[in-house]
Amino acid sequence: MAERTIKVEVKRQSSPGAKAVTETFEIPYRPNMNITSLLGEIALNPRTINGTESTPITYDSNCLEEICGSCAMLINGKAMMACSALVDKLQGGDANKTITLAPLSKFPVVRDLAVDRSVLFENLKKVQAWVPIDGTYDLGSGPRQHPQIQEQRYPLSNCISCTICMEVCPQFNDVTGFVGAATIAQTKLFNMDPAGSVLKEERLRALAGDGGIQECGFAQNCVQACPKQLPLTEAISDMNRDVFVQQVKDFFTR
Numbered sequence: 104m105a106e107r108t109i110k111v112e113v114k115r116q117s118s119p120g121a122k123a124v125t126e127t128f129e130i131p132y133r134p135n136m137n138i139t140s141l142l143g144e145i146a147l148n149p150r151t152i153n154g155t156e157s158t159p160i161t162y163d164s165n166c167l168e169e170i171c172g173s174c175a176m177l178i179n180g181k182a183m184m185a186c187s188a189l190v191d192k193l194q195g196g197d198a199n200k201t202i203t204l205a206p207l208s209k210f211p212v213v214r215d216l217a218v219d220r221s222v223l224f225e226n227l228k229k230v231q232a233w234v235p236i237d238g239t240y241d242l243g244s245g246p247r248q249h250p251q252i253q254e255q256r257y258p259l260s261n262c263i264s265c266t267i268c269m270e271v272c273p274q275f276n277d278v279t280g281f282v283g284a285a286t287i288a289q290t291k292l293f294n295m296d297p298a299g300s301v302l303k304e305e306r307l308r309a310l311a312g313d314g315g316i317q318e319c320g321f322a323q324n325c326v327q328a329c330p331k332q333l334p335l336t337e338a339i340s341d342m343n344r345d346v347f348v349q350q351v352k353d354f355f356t357r
């Protein structure tokens with residue numbers, strides 16, 4: 104019997120401004136392969152299905168266990184993490200099913216499947232998504248947190264900055280400039296931190312600005328697509344309320 108193979112169609116682009124082309128590869132099947140191992144197989148012998156010599160495919164990856172958030176891409180048209188996307192599952196029992204790979208569509212392509220997601224980090228800077236700490240002297244142990252607060256904060260701290268919530272959001276586009284669900288969730292995380300809450304008001308004002316929380320159309324795609332199951336819609340509702348309260352306060356104290 105002929106050896107089982109997997110056909111993979113990859114949308115490629117050699118540089119940021121270059122025209123995209125599609126290349127198809129056929130690689131030997133192994134049980135329990137994920138998309139990262141499949142891309143590794145292509146790199147070992149980068150030759151298209153027609154026998155044309157090609158090059159290894161460029162993509163971001165690091166942890167290989169859905170922790171670093173770098174390997175997000177469109178797999179069979181859906182935004183997913185390459186390291187946790189299993190070939191058997193993607194083929195759904197149809198061994199002849201071609202797997203398609205493409206870069207995330209809402210971010211500038213750097214090369215092949217690697218995109219520039221720095222917009223997320225710029226948005227996190229806008230809301231100061233950190234705990235401001237003076238590291239020049241020993242601060243001792245941090246303030247105690249009530250277990251109920253810890254329980255609310257922990258799921259939000261699982262964000263891996265993969266940007267999938269932004270990719271799937273209809274409001275995340277050049278017209279709205281919407282910051283996206285991840286930034287809103289991190290605002291809640293740091294506003295609930297006993298030390299981080301010192302910047303709470305500034306964060307809420309930043310979320311009230313251009314591209315802020317008011318751009319959310321509550322499509323709820325984000326909460327369904329998030330690979331770490333962050334309670335995104337709850338975070339958006341909570342921040343929406345807090346932004347409103349902050350705006351009222353600011354109105355009366357102007």
Ligand code: SF4
Pocket residue numbers: 261262263264265266267268269284285288328329330331332333335
């Ligand atoms: S909120 Fe979820 S989907 Fe969005 S960046 Fe964080 S982990 Fe990824």
Ligand code: FES
Pocket residue numbers: 163164165166167168169170171172173174175184185186187
């Ligand atoms: S390689 Fe780190 S999340 Fe996939």
